Amino acid sequence: MTFRIGPRTSQIIAYIILLLMTIITIIVLFFIIGYVFKNGFAQLSLEFLTDRTREMGKEGGILPSIIGTLFVTVLAVIIATPLGVGSAVYLVEYTRGGLLRRIISFGADCLAGVPSIIFGLFGFIFFVIQLKLGWSILSGSLTLAVMIIPTIIRTSEEAIKAVPLSYREISYSLGGGKLDTIWKVVLPTSLPGILTGVILGIGRAIGETAAVIFTAGSSLGMPTSVFSSTRTLAVHFYILAREGISMEKAYGTATVLIIIILFVNFVAYRLMHRFMERYY
Amino acid sequence: MKDKIAEKLLLFIAFSAIGSLLLITFFIFQQGIPLIFKIGLSNFFSMHWSPTRGQFGILSMIIGSLMVTVGALIVGIPFGLACAIYLAEFSSKMVQKTLKPIIELLAGIPSVVYGFIGIVILVPFIRTHFGGPGFSVLASSIILGIMILPTIVSISYDSLVAVPNTYREGSYALGATKWQTVVKLLIPAARSGIVAGIILGMGRAIGETMAVIMVAGNALKIPHSILDSVRTLTSTIALELGYATGDHRAALFACGAFLFIIITILNIIAIRVTGHRE
Incomplete structure (x- = not known):
C-alpha cells in the first residue's frame, strides 16, 4: 500500500x-x-578616504585607488557610450529584422556572456603588449569599454524601442529628416533609459577585477596621466584580502566598494523604473 | 546627404560589438592555438601541468572547473528556482516589487566580495566542521552557487510571469491547486526561459575567476573528495599570467581559448533556447 x-x-x-x-x-x-x-x-574615516596608501596597504588610506577607479571607469564609459548607443540606434531605427540585425544582436549577446578573465587576456595581449600601451589606465579602460558595450546596447535598445512611433511620425510630418528625428526626438525621449544602461555599465566596471588587474596593473602610486598604471579599488581589495596584508583595510575597502556599487545600481534602477512607468 | 553619412557611420558603430568579439577570438586563438599544435593534443589534454618542464596538460583543471560548476548548479538551481517560483506565483505584488530588485541589485556585488566572504566565513567553517583545508570544491561550489542565484532567479521569474494568465485560470477552473498548476503547467510552459537562465548561470560559474581563486585552494591535482583543494582553468590563467613568458604564456592563452569555446557554445545554446530578441 x-x-x-x-x-x-x-x-x-x-x-x-x-x-x-x-x-x-x-x-x-x-x-x-x-x-x-x-x-x-x-x-571608514576621512583619513582612510583621503590618505595615500602606505606599506602595500597595511597603513594609510585608499585615495590612489579611488582616483584610479574614477579615471578607469569614466574613460571606459566615455569610450563605450557612443559605441553602445550608436549600435542601439542603428538596430532600432535602421534595420527591419533581417540578417544584419541578427548578426549585430548575436554579437552583442555573445560578448555579454564572455567571462572577465577572457577580457583580461585579450586586453593584456592587445592593448598592453601589441599596442604598447603598457599597464595603464588607458589599457584598463579600453578593456572595460569593450566589456560594457553589450550592457549599454541592450538597455539603450529597449529604451529606444519604447519611444512611441507617433513621436517619430509627428517629427516627420513637420518636415524633420531621419537624423533630426533621432537626434531631437528619439534620443532625448529615451535618455533616462539610455542613462540606465550607462550607469549599469559604470557599476560593472567599478566592480571588475580580472579584466583590469592585467591591463591597468596594480601600481599604488597616484596616477598622473592615462598612461600611468593604477590599482582600482576592486583590485586593491583583492590583493589586501588574498595576500592577507591587512584584514581591517580589506573590510574598509570592501565597504567603500559595496556602497559605491549599491548606490550606482540603485540610481540605475530608479531611473529605469520611472522611465518604464512613463512609456510602458 | 547628412542622413546618408550618418547611416554609414552608425552601421560602422553597430559592428563594434561583433567586431570586438571577433578581435578577442582572433587574439586569444592566435596566441594560444600554435602551442597546442607544437606540443600536441595528447600533451595539452594530459594530467601534467608543469610549465618549467614544458608540460602543459590541462585535464586536471578541466575536471576542476567541471566539479565546481556542477557544484554551483546543485546549490544554485534549487534555491534560484524556489525564489523565482515563490516570487512569481506565491507572493503578493508588494513582496515581488521589493524582493526582485533587491535580488537584482545584489547581482552587482563584485565577485571579489563573494570570494572574501568565502575566505573569512565559509572556509574556516568548513575546516572546523567538516575537516580538510577548508579551501575546497565545497567552498567554491557554495560561493559560485550564491553568485549565480540572481541570474537564475531573474530569468526564470521573467519567463514564469510571461506565461499567459489564461493557463492559470484554466487550471484552477479544473480544480487544480496552485502547486499542481506550477508543476504541471507553468514550469513546462516556462521551460525554455528557465533552461536559458540555468545555462547562463553555468557560463557564469565556469568563467568566474577571482572568487574561485580565493576559496578553491588551487592545488594542482584532481580532488578526491569535495573537501579537497581544486584548481580551475580560470584560476590557472589569473594566477600565472602575471609572470608567465614564452610557451608558458601561450599555454595560458590556450586555456583561455578552450574556455572561450565552451562559454561561446553555452551562450549560443542560451540565445537559441530563448529565441532572444526575435
Whole structure:
C-alpha cells in the first residue's frame, strides 16, 4: 500500500519549502553585505578616504585607488557610450529584422556572456603588449569599454524601442529628416533609459577585477596621466584580502566598494523604473 | 546627404560589438592555438601541468572547473528556482516589487566580495566542521552557487510571469491547486526561459575567476573528495599570467581559448533556447 499525500497537503508543504528557501536566499545575500559593513564601517574615516596608501596597504588610506577607479571607469564609459548607443540606434531605427540585425544582436549577446578573465587576456595581449600601451589606465579602460558595450546596447535598445512611433511620425510630418528625428526626438525621449544602461555599465566596471588587474596593473602610486598604471579599488581589495596584508583595510575597502556599487545600481534602477512607468 | 553619412557611420558603430568579439577570438586563438599544435593534443589534454618542464596538460583543471560548476548548479538551481517560483506565483505584488530588485541589485556585488566572504566565513567553517583545508570544491561550489542565484532567479521569474494568465485560470477552473498548476503547467510552459537562465548561470560559474581563486585552494591535482583543494582553468590563467613568458604564456592563452569555446557554445545554446530578441 502506498501512502499518498493529497493535493491540499502537498500545496501547503510546497509553499512552506519555497518560502523557507526564499527566506534563506535573502538572508544569505543580506548577510554577505551586512557582514562586510559590520566590520568595515569602523575602518571608514576621512583619513582612510583621503590618505595615500602606505606599506602595500597595511597603513594609510585608499585615495590612489579611488582616483584610479574614477579615471578607469569614466574613460571606459566615455569610450563605450557612443559605441553602445550608436549600435542601439542603428538596430532600432535602421534595420527591419533581417540578417544584419541578427548578426549585430548575436554579437552583442555573445560578448555579454564572455567571462572577465577572457577580457583580461585579450586586453593584456592587445592593448598592453601589441599596442604598447603598457599597464595603464588607458589599457584598463579600453578593456572595460569593450566589456560594457553589450550592457549599454541592450538597455539603450529597449529604451529606444519604447519611444512611441507617433513621436517619430509627428517629427516627420513637420518636415524633420531621419537624423533630426533621432537626434531631437528619439534620443532625448529615451535618455533616462539610455542613462540606465550607462550607469549599469559604470557599476560593472567599478566592480571588475580580472579584466583590469592585467591591463591597468596594480601600481599604488597616484596616477598622473592615462598612461600611468593604477590599482582600482576592486583590485586593491583583492590583493589586501588574498595576500592577507591587512584584514581591517580589506573590510574598509570592501565597504567603500559595496556602497559605491549599491548606490550606482540603485540610481540605475530608479531611473529605469520611472522611465518604464512613463512609456510602458 | 547628412542622413546618408550618418547611416554609414552608425552601421560602422553597430559592428563594434561583433567586431570586438571577433578581435578577442582572433587574439586569444592566435596566441594560444600554435602551442597546442607544437606540443600536441595528447600533451595539452594530459594530467601534467608543469610549465618549467614544458608540460602543459590541462585535464586536471578541466575536471576542476567541471566539479565546481556542477557544484554551483546543485546549490544554485534549487534555491534560484524556489525564489523565482515563490516570487512569481506565491507572493503578493508588494513582496515581488521589493524582493526582485533587491535580488537584482545584489547581482552587482563584485565577485571579489563573494570570494572574501568565502575566505573569512565559509572556509574556516568548513575546516572546523567538516575537516580538510577548508579551501575546497565545497567552498567554491557554495560561493559560485550564491553568485549565480540572481541570474537564475531573474530569468526564470521573467519567463514564469510571461506565461499567459489564461493557463492559470484554466487550471484552477479544473480544480487544480496552485502547486499542481506550477508543476504541471507553468514550469513546462516556462521551460525554455528557465533552461536559458540555468545555462547562463553555468557560463557564469565556469568563467568566474577571482572568487574561485580565493576559496578553491588551487592545488594542482584532481580532488578526491569535495573537501579537497581544486584548481580551475580560470584560476590557472589569473594566477600565472602575471609572470608567465614564452610557451608558458601561450599555454595560458590556450586555456583561455578552450574556455572561450565552451562559454561561446553555452551562450549560443542560451540565445537559441530563448529565441532572444526575435
